[in-house]
Structures are given as C-alpha cells and as structure tokens.
Amino acid sequence: RIVKRQIGCRRDINRLNGQFLSLYESLIPAEEEKAKQKQLLLLLEKHVAKEWPEARLYLYGSCANSFGFPRSDIDVCLAMEDADVDKSEVLLKLADILQSDNLQNVQALTRARVPIVKLMDPATGISCDICVNNILAVVNTKLLRDYAQIDVRLRQLAFIVKHWAKSRGVNETYHGTLSSYAYVLMCVHFLQQRRPAILPCLQGMENTYAVTVDSTECAYFDQVEKLSGFGSHNRESIGQLVWAFFNYWAYCHDYANDVISVRTGSMLSKHEKDWTRRVGNDRHLICIEDPFELSHDLGRVVDKFSIRVIREEFERAAEILQCDPDPCVMLFKPYVP
Ligand code: GTP
Ligand code: MG
Known part of the structure; x- marks a missing residue:
C-alpha cells in the first residue's frame, strides 16, 4: 500500500466555508x-x-x-x-x-x-x-450532547461527515462500515487533537456527573456552559477542519497500531488494549474505543473488505478537497454500486 505524504492545505480552502455552512444549516432539524x-x-x-x-x-x-x-x-x-x-x-x-x-x-x-x-x-x-x-446508550448520548455545546464546529463537522458517509454508502454497519455514533466520536477525538485544542477531554476533568451502569463507572465534567470559550484560541475555519479531518484519516492515521480514545483525549496503542489480533468477529482493523464500555471497539464491524472501502473513501474525499475547484459536488456524490 502506498502511503502518500501529508500535503499542505490548498490556499483557497476558506472559499468553501460558505458552502459547508449552508449545507450544515440545511441539515439541522426544524x-x-x-x-x-x-x-x-x-x-x-x-x-x-x-x-x-x-x-x-x-x-x-x-x-x-x-x-x-x-x-x-x-x-x-x-x-x-x-x-x-x-x-x-x-x-x-x-x-x-x-x-x-x-x-x-x-x-x-x-x-x-x-x-x-x-x-x-x-x-x-x-x-x-x-x-x-x-x-x-442514554449516558453516551448525554456525553455527545454535552460536547456539542462547547464549540459549534463539532456539530458542523459531524453533520458534514455524516452527510458524506451516508451519501457515499459508508454508514452501514450491516455492510461492515461505521455507525453514525462511531463517526461522531471520530470528530470529537479529532477536535481534541487540534493544536490549540478545540475540545477538551471531559472524562479527564473533575467529575460533576457520575453514574454507575451495571458495573461500569461513567463520570465526567458536564458543566459545559463553563467551557463555552474553550476552543476560541483555535481559529481554524470549517473548511480547514473538513479538509484536515479527511486528510488525517486518509494519510496520517496509523491503522496498524493506534486506537482513538475520546475518554483519554489521546491515542492509545492496540497493544495496550490487547486489540492486536482477531478475536471472534472482532478484527480491530480500525479501532475506536467506546468512551464508557472500554472493551467495546466501535470498529469491530469492519472486515478486511470494508476497511479498504472506508480507507479508499477517505482518500477520495481528501483528494477531492485538495484538488477539485468545486469539491462539494463530487464529495457528496451519491455512491451507486
Ligand atoms: P443516525 O440514526 O444515523 O442519524 O444516528 P444515531 O446517532 O442514531 O446513531 P446510531 O444509530 O449509530 O446509534 C444510536 C445510539 O446507540 C448511539 O447514539 C449510541 O448512544 C448507542 N450505541 C451504543 N453503542 C453502540 C454501538 O456499538 N453501535 C451503535 N451504532 N450505537 C451504539
Ligand atoms: Mg439512529
């Protein structure tokens, strides 16, 4: 597999902000x-x-x-x-x-x-x-809702990514691609990793909310109204972030070794999670740790065929965002098998 080098973002990327924002506005429910x-x-x-x-x-x-x-x-x-x-x-x-x-x-x-x-x-x-x-599921729903209140760019990015995934046919767990829940976690993690960070790691802060579900401890900082200016040191536009998101998953993520973890706000290794080999149907070809159910890899549905489909779609999106003069048309072009 040829891994391309990360390339610098196109100069006119901010020209796309308007189109991405109107798409976002058209996708939010009334x-x-x-x-x-x-x-x-x-x-x-x-x-x-x-x-x-x-x-x-x-x-x-x-x-x-x-x-x-x-x-x-x-x-x-x-x-x-x-x-x-x-x-x-x-x-x-x-x-x-x-x-x-x-x-x-x-x-x-x-x-x-x-x-x-x-x-x-x-x-x-x-x-x-x-x-x-x-x-x-009720608790992880609250976690995502709380993250969404910190910086509007999370909601913008996630709507665009979900719309892309649905258009391109890679949001179907029955066919070995990823759930919407997994894509939103990828967006949260991505914004935690920007420098300066756009999102904090709520589970790494003082616990203001805590419940025990079965034997799983779920605790994090949920007073998010106190964090409303958190991402303001980072001035990246939605166009830059969409570009960087796809560029990251196309060319920068280490699929062989890394696990994305919203819980820790960092990357973990497959080795430390013991996710290095196939166990039953869990192949761990792309690893996304559930924030509360730590043994749960949201990438478990992905098999050796669908991982290629997903990665090729990330590469296609990155390529279009880099080179196409009017990328929104091709980026969201419905996939017809
Ligand atoms: P859409 O219906 O595609 O718009 O998105 P959704 O947010 O309803 O997502 P999805 O149908 O993927 O998941 C529904 C909820 O189930 C999530 O928001 C989670 O709270 C919960 N959930 C917990 N574990 C899993 C899991 O392993 N897979 C999925 N799909 N959902 C999970
Ligand atoms: Mg649903």
Whole structure:
C-alpha cells in the first residue's frame, strides 16, 4: 500500500466555508420536530406510568445527542428499576398496552440483537424504537450532547461527515462500515487533537456527573456552559477542519497500531488494549474505543473488505478537497454500486 505524504492545505480552502455552512444549516432539524418528539414521548410516558409507575423513558441516539438529521426515527429507552428484568416479557407487555391506543404498526422484536418495540404515531408521523434498560446508550448520548455545546464546529463537522458517509454508502454497519455514533466520536477525538485544542477531554476533568451502569463507572465534567470559550484560541475555519479531518484519516492515521480514545483525549496503542489480533468477529482493523464500555471497539464491524472501502473513501474525499475547484459536488456524490 502506498502511503502518500501529508500535503499542505490548498490556499483557497476558506472559499468553501460558505458552502459547508449552508449545507450544515440545511441539515439541522426544524424546531417543531423537537416539539413533536416531545409530544410522542409524553404519550408513551402516560401509558408506561400506568403499568410501571417507577419506570422512566429517555430519548437516546441522534434524536437526543444533537447530531440528528431531519425526519429521523426516534430511539427511546425504557429504564426499569430492576436491572435484571426479563426484557422480552416487558416488551411484549408494552406492545400489548400500546396496541390499544391509536398507534400503528406496533411490533415487539424480542429476538433482535437489541430487543425492541417498534411503532408509528400517526398524530406526529414519527416512528420510534423502544428498548429496555440500555442505560449506557442514554449516558453516551448525554456525553455527545454535552460536547456539542462547547464549540459549534463539532456539530458542523459531524453533520458534514455524516452527510458524506451516508451519501457515499459508508454508514452501514450491516455492510461492515461505521455507525453514525462511531463517526461522531471520530470528530470529537479529532477536535481534541487540534493544536490549540478545540475540545477538551471531559472524562479527564473533575467529575460533576457520575453514574454507575451495571458495573461500569461513567463520570465526567458536564458543566459545559463553563467551557463555552474553550476552543476560541483555535481559529481554524470549517473548511480547514473538513479538509484536515479527511486528510488525517486518509494519510496520517496509523491503522496498524493506534486506537482513538475520546475518554483519554489521546491515542492509545492496540497493544495496550490487547486489540492486536482477531478475536471472534472482532478484527480491530480500525479501532475506536467506546468512551464508557472500554472493551467495546466501535470498529469491530469492519472486515478486511470494508476497511479498504472506508480507507479508499477517505482518500477520495481528501483528494477531492485538495484538488477539485468545486469539491462539494463530487464529495457528496451519491455512491451507486
Ligand atoms: P443516525 O440514526 O444515523 O442519524 O444516528 P444515531 O446517532 O442514531 O446513531 P446510531 O444509530 O449509530 O446509534 C444510536 C445510539 O446507540 C448511539 O447514539 C449510541 O448512544 C448507542 N450505541 C451504543 N453503542 C453502540 C454501538 O456499538 N453501535 C451503535 N451504532 N450505537 C451504539
Ligand atoms: Mg439512529
């Protein structure tokens, strides 16, 4: 494999800021979507409270982490007091209760990897998946939402990267490419690594928020309103950052040895994580440590075929950003197999 040298950024990169910012503006959901989600959540809460008065409902995933696209489905977690509750039993009961209301396509999928109830609410037009006790997802959703409040460039970069990944067909874990969650973590890590840093490492600071989920400690500094000027010493524009992001993953990342870690705000070695060889289906060809579940590599879905696809897409994007006079057209050109 020929690894190209990192090349200096094109001189007119700031010319692209306007286009990237309008793309970002066009991708953020309208405020009334939030209101509709709330309305559906309230309806679900009303039903849940009758059967399980102690239970709570939380939104998680892109509908709550501030990296969601318009008209997305919502992900809801039903948090039960009893951590060892029989999830299938709860979901079947829940489906039964919700069926009786004016909700459509209510289905309990108890054999899925993450068992859920699916439904569609005709009043709001929103589809939703409800899982039970997936508390780590609720906590990592809060972590991403908190990072997003520190510097707007994270949200801008992540929307552009997600839009690129969806257009180019590399946001499909079923086909061995990466989840949206993984791409957002790559963006957080990238901004932690800029000099001066654009984002801090919240898990490396004083803990103002702490929960224990099963036996996993989740703790970090969550008073992010106190960090609003954190990235202001770094004046890099969105154009420069998009260029540098793709350039990094195309030509600078050491795929053979390195693990990206938002938890530590640094690079770890595969050696210290013991992620140097394939174990079961985990091949560790691109390594992204989950911020709380430390044994969890978000790159585990990537196989020897899809790693080539992903890296070639990073190289293609870097090349276009470097050379194309009007890069936005090719960069987001839908991939047709
Ligand atoms: P889109 O639906 O693509 O817009 O993004 P999303 O943010 O909903 O992301 P995704 O569907 O990838 O993940 C949903 C949520 O599941 C994430 O936000 C995490 O909170 C949680 N999650 C925890 N572990 C994993 C994991 O290994 N893979 C994925 N995909 N999600 C995880
Ligand atoms: Mg989702």
